[in-house]
Amino acid sequence: GQQLNQSPQSMFIQEGEDVSMNCTSSSIFNTWLWYKQDPGEGPVLLIALYKAGELTSNGRLTAQFGITRKDSFLNISASIPSDVGIYFCAGHSSNSGYALNFGKGTSLLVTP
Amino acid sequence: DGGITQSPKYLFRKEGQNVTLSCEQNLNHDAMYWYRQDPGQGLRLIYYSQIVNDFQKGDIAEGYSVSREKKESFPLTVTSAQKNPTAFYLCASSPSWGADAFFGQGTRLTVV
Numbered sequence: 229g230q231q232l233n234q235s236p237q238s239m240f241i242q243e244g245e246d247v248s249m250n251c252t253s254s255s256i257f258n259t260w261l262w263y264k265q266d267p268g269e270g271p272v273l274l275i276a277l278y279k280a281g282e283l284t285s286n287g288r289l290t291a292q293f294g295i296t297r298k299d300s301f302l303n304i305s306a307s308i309p310s311d312v313g314i315y316f317c318a319g320h321s322s323n324s325g326y327a328l329n330f331g332k333g334t335s336l337l338v339t340p
Numbered sequence: 341d342g343g344i345t346q347s348p349k350y351l352f353r354k355e356g357q358n359v360t361l362s363c364e365q366n367l368n369h370d371a372m373y374w375y376r377q378d379p380g381q382g383l384r385l386i387y388y389s390q391i392v393n394d395f396q397k398g399d400i401a402e403g404y405s406v407s408r409e410k411k412e413s414f415p416l417t418v419t420s421a422q423k424n425p426t427a428f429y430l431c432a433s434s435p436s437w438g439a440d441a442f443f444g445q446g447t448r449l450t451v452v
Contacts, residue, residue, distance in 0.1 A: 270430050270443035326438035330382035
């Protein structure tokens with residue numbers, strides 16, 4: 229599969245702070261997806277992006293599909309304790325036959 | 341409720357034994373997937389099925405087998421040939437190949 233580089237690997241923030249994480253690829257992606265995984269559970273789809281330049285919000289979450297189609301970012305505003313978890317970027321690329329490829333995740337810890 | 345059901349949640353296996361993980365979906369999705377997750381790693385694709393009666397190897401298929409005899413079911417067998425089977429296994433489905441994927445709650449397999 230295609231390699232997705234996700235950063236940062238982990239983040240420790242205080243409640244109320246904003247968070248930003250990103251994902252890059254060496255090849256063009258057709259879609260970008262952002263998932264959140266709680267411990268011991270399956271990932272839950274947060275935001276899906278389908279067009280270059282697209283900016284989409286879901287409550288306090290905002291994600292963008294990069295213009296080059298090789299990157300995406302996810303922002304979380306005013307973090308709360310329940311934001312704790314692992315956030316994964318994922319995407320479909322024609323180079324990988326449209327299989328869904330995943331980054332290694334960003335582990336988020338929010339302290340009160 | 342519509343969704344993806346994986347069972348069992350926890351599974352213990354003795355070395356040398358085959359074991360089958362169940363995945364059922366009632367979303368009428370055509371495509372189904374199996375991923376493996378190890379600590380600190382992203383999700384790696386084991387097998388996928390774009391449509392009933394068809395399946396393809398993913399990036400790490402060695403030591404695994406699948407079947408797709410019914411649209412709603414995609415069981416994964418972890419064989420004794422899999423050298424390091426202890427992991428968290430995730431099943432997913434999507435309306436069609438290349439569309440947004442939704443996950444089950446996972447099965448944690450431990451070899452004892």
